[in-house]
Amino acid sequence: YDAVNNISNQVLITVGDAEQGFKESDHIRQDRFVIPTTSHIALEPHGALASFDSAGKLNVWLSHMGYEHKRYWLAKTLGIPISKVRVNKTYVGGAFGGKISLFPYELLAAFLSKKTGRPVKIILSRSEVLSTCHTSRRFIVDVKTGVKRDGTIMAQHIKIIDDAGAYRSSSPTALYLAHVFRHAIYNIPNVRHEGVGVYTNKLFTGPKRGHSLQQISFAVESQLDMIAEELGIDPLELRLKNLRKKGDILPNGDRLDSYGLPECLRLAAESSGWKQKWGKQPNRGVGIGTGGMFSGGHNYPFGSAAFVKLNPDGRFTLFTGQTEFGGGVDTVMAQIAAEELGLTIDDIVVVSGDSELCPYDIGNWLSGGVYVSGQAVRRAAADAKQQLLAYATEALETKIDQLEINNGRIYVKANPDKAVSLSALGKGSSALEATTPESNILHCFGI
Structure with a gap:
């Protein structure tokens, strides 16, 4: 690669003045969280059937989550018009983000069919899925948060190192979404969000159950619990105090037209007996956390017909x-x-x-x-x-x-x-x- 220091991409988003926010804070905490990579483990392993007909048209049956993405990259990689690629309907046995990418075995099946003039089917074993298909992202997350004594969050600085694997893949998207997911939850006036995608000699990574939602939520929510304990504040009340409101404009320009998180948290606390259980059970505990997911884009191609x-x-x-x-x-x-x-x-x-x-x-x-x-x-x-x-x-x-x-x-x-x-x-x-x-x-x- 030509990448300097193996850096594939970088993201920097700022809101307000984070340094000034930390100066105005009464309590500051800084932590590092390392979230390991995991595999999707859908019940059905990956598979592909490819067949070129006499007119040079490619018919494929794939384990996929949407045919447009697969169709585009098959055509582009094989050097044939996209109109010459047909993705046929299949019933897929689970996905969880793990069947979005075009994988080497799918391209290989199509390539071999083109060369031999015969249908080619490839079904991966579980070990082959683990060793050749993308996993979730490994994030190293540094979180620094400043709060007032009453728990009001004044500033937050998040820095993410994304262990992207051998190819950049969707690293830029994941680092951006990590920011959007988190800062849709809490109204923090001063934010600095940094993200760095790094090439490593490992399997490439991709979306899994939220596309960076789990990783960034684990880091931020874990630290909020630590801050609540240090301030002697109920973790539920700390979160309720800092939630956004309906109509808020997010750092990326979106507006929250619907926001039921306060009611959701209160109902969850009431139905779980939070007040009776929190901090009172020896060797057992109850926890609470939040997460926000940005589901799609604003225009084509994020649509449907x-x-x-x-x-x-x-x-x-x-x-x-x-x-x-x-x-x-x-x-x-x-x-x-x-x-x-x-x-x-x-x-x-x-x-x-x-x-x-x-x-x-x-x-x-x-x-x-x-x-x-x-x-x-x-x-x-x-x-x-x-x-x-x-x-x-x-x-x-x-x-x-x-x-x-x-x-x-x-x-x-x-x-x-x-x-x-x-x-x-x-x-x-x-x-x-x-x-x-x-x-x-x-x-x-x-x-």
Whole structure:
């Protein structure tokens, strides 16, 4: 590498004046936390099946969390047009962030298929997964926090060394997200956040269950407990005192439109018997902590699309790019469409996770599967409903606002017996199709 001192990337974010905040603090504590790397250990090991057809098109079946990422990098690495790569639907046995990247075995299967003209399947053993697929990040976190005697946090300086492994991968993203995740929780007026990604002769690292959320939360929350003990303050009260409020503007410019953490903490404390248990049980204890997760981005490509099609039998086919890996996303998407269209889940046929048939979808990660793709499905179904109501106005001789859809029928609200079935509409216009690409459905921010 050309990297000086093996540094792959750096992040520096400042808010206020950290040094001045420390001068105004009554109590300062500084600690180092080392969070080791771990593997995702999904129940299903990784696997790939690749086959080039006679027209030079690559068909692959992969363990993945979203086909767009895999499709793009397969095409780019193999030097073929992306239109020549089809990622077929698979049911994936767990992921947890561990099946986002394009892995060497997937590329190898495609390369061997291209060379031999035969299908190639590679299934990794558990030991092969551990030795060739990315792990979580190893963070070395230095945290310095200054507080007033009453527990008000005045300043915080966080420095992270990200042991990125042999390749930079998503290190810049992880170091940035570590800042966003933490400073969405507490209202700290003076912050200095430093991050350094370092190349090491190890397996490359990547997202796992929050993409740096666990590492940075462990460090900061552990230190808050230490500070609370030194000040003689209830750890719960220390946290409640420093929480943000709804409407706050975060250091990255985002606004907290929804923020239920104070109520959540109080309910957790009440239901767990915090006041009765904290600091009173010999050899046993209770703990409390917080975490915030930024789920996605503000614009393309962090979006999703969906469309629905009315069939001649009155049922709908729903096309979504979401990937099913154990969370039940296919079922949820069918429920959303059915509710919007006034149908039952049995009336919705879901086609998902196929890059040839389905519209754009960023992937099922960052806790955005239902929120992002579900919103696209809801809007597509709502648009289909409006098109169908408009189509039925002529047959039912009434205005659109006088119509409703339910149980496979469009009927007049004032006279439910005056109706037309969806199957009749489907047979009458086989070309009737409601398509709504929703590329602006974005991830939520969850605490």
